[in-house]
Structure formats: structure tokens, C-alpha cells
Amino acid sequence: MKDSEFLRAEKVPMTKQEVRTIVLDKLQLDSASRFVDVGAGTGSIALEAALRHQQLHVYAIEKNDYAVDAMLQNMERLGCNHIHLINQKAPCELTGKFDAVFVGGSGGNLEDIIDWSLNHLLEGGRLVMTFILHGSLNQALNHLQKCHIDDFDCSQIQVSSLTSLGSSYYFKPNNPTFIVSCTKGNQRHGEL
Numbered sequence: 001m002k003d004s005e006f007l008r009a010e011k012v013p014m015t016k017q018e019v020r021t022i023v024l025d026k027l028q029l030d031s032a033s034r035f036v037d038v039g040a041g042t043g044s045i046a047l048e049a050a051l052r053h054q055q056l057h058v059y060a061i062e063k064n065d066y067a068v069d070a071m072l073q074n075m076e077r078l079g080c081n082h083i084h085l086i087n088q089k090a091p092c093e094l095t096g097k098f099d100a101v102f103v104g105g106s107g108g109n110l111e112d113i114i115d116w117s118l119n120h121l122l123e124g125g126r127l128v129m130t131f132i133l134h135g136s137l138n139q140a141l142n143h144l145q146k147c148h149i150d151d152f153d154c155s156q157i158q159v160s161s162l163t164s165l166g167s168s169y170y171f172k173p174n175n176p177t178f179i180v181s182c183t184k185g186n187q188r189h190g191e192l
Helices: 016-028 045-054 065-080 110-120 135-145
Strands: 034-038 055-061 085-088 098-103 121-131 150-159 160-165 168-173 176-185
Touching: 016 045, 016 098, 016 121, 016 150, 016 176, 034 045, 034 110, 045 055, 045 065, 065 085, 065 098, 098 110, 110 135, 121 135, 135 150, 135 176
Parallel strands: 034 055, 034 098, 055 085, 098 121
Antiparallel strands: 121 176, 150 176, 160 168
């Protein structure tokens, strides 16, 4: 989906199209039945996952009221009203296990959210997180070394879009984004 298909709100982050494509691939949702998006923002990940995978029960957690309003508008606009939108701060109470968890925002609770995510994943379930801040990335990497994970991967992507400038063009860069993915394992990972 193009970024332009989503309504935006001031100060509400949105995972950009190129990053969404990679994140959705790493989540491996084709045979999944339950998925949760933590720090959903505008809902771009939750909405695209729900629209691509009709069998999927999607839960989106977002603490900010203005972001929840933006997501509700996007759900209405895209005709995708079957997402369970939870207006709370993560980690929060949620029953059952999930096939995949995406963390796009942590609100300062990153380590608690990682532990919560791994506790709510089925064995072999996918955890995918994105970061633009080096400090948050380092915190996640250090914490994951203590966790029971497999199939660890971390990539940095930099996307620039062609933009007109006067009578010519240039590539306007977006922030570099770090994408961390892993599978809930049954053994301690030890070293990343």
C-alpha cells in the first residue's frame, strides 16, 4: 500500500511503505492466525496486515488518543473495522498466544515490551521491531542477548525518494531504519 492511502495526524508516526514491506515479510503472516501490533500509531502495519491476510485476527495497541483517532479514521476509510484496537500503554493485559508481534513504538518500556512479546508468542512465533534511534536499537540488542530466541536478524535500510527541486530532482532521504527480527526459541541465544 502507498503511504498516501493512510490519513496522517500531527506527531503520529507511521511506518513507511518500503519498511512496511520488509516488516510484513519478516512477520511471516501467511499461515498466522493471531498478530499484535504494539505502538500502532496510524495503524499502517496492522491495517496492511489485516487487508493482506483476511484470516488474521489483528490486535493493535496504542496509548496516545490522537494516534487512536488517526487509526480509527484509517480503519473506516479502508473498510477494515475488524481490528481489535486497544487504547492502552504496552505492555497490557491480553489473553492467548500470538503467531507474530510487531513493535513499532515502545514509549520507554522497551525491555518490558520485549519480554511481554516473547511471553505472548507461540514457540516459533515471530518478533519484529523497528527503530530509528541508535540508543533504542542498542537497548533491544543487549536485552535480546538474555532472551530465548532463534533466527536473529538485524538490518538497516535507508530509503530516499525522488523529489523535484526547481527544474531538476534530488533524492530526499528518510531516516535510516533498523529492523530487528527473531523467532521465539526454546534455548537461550547467547550471542547476537
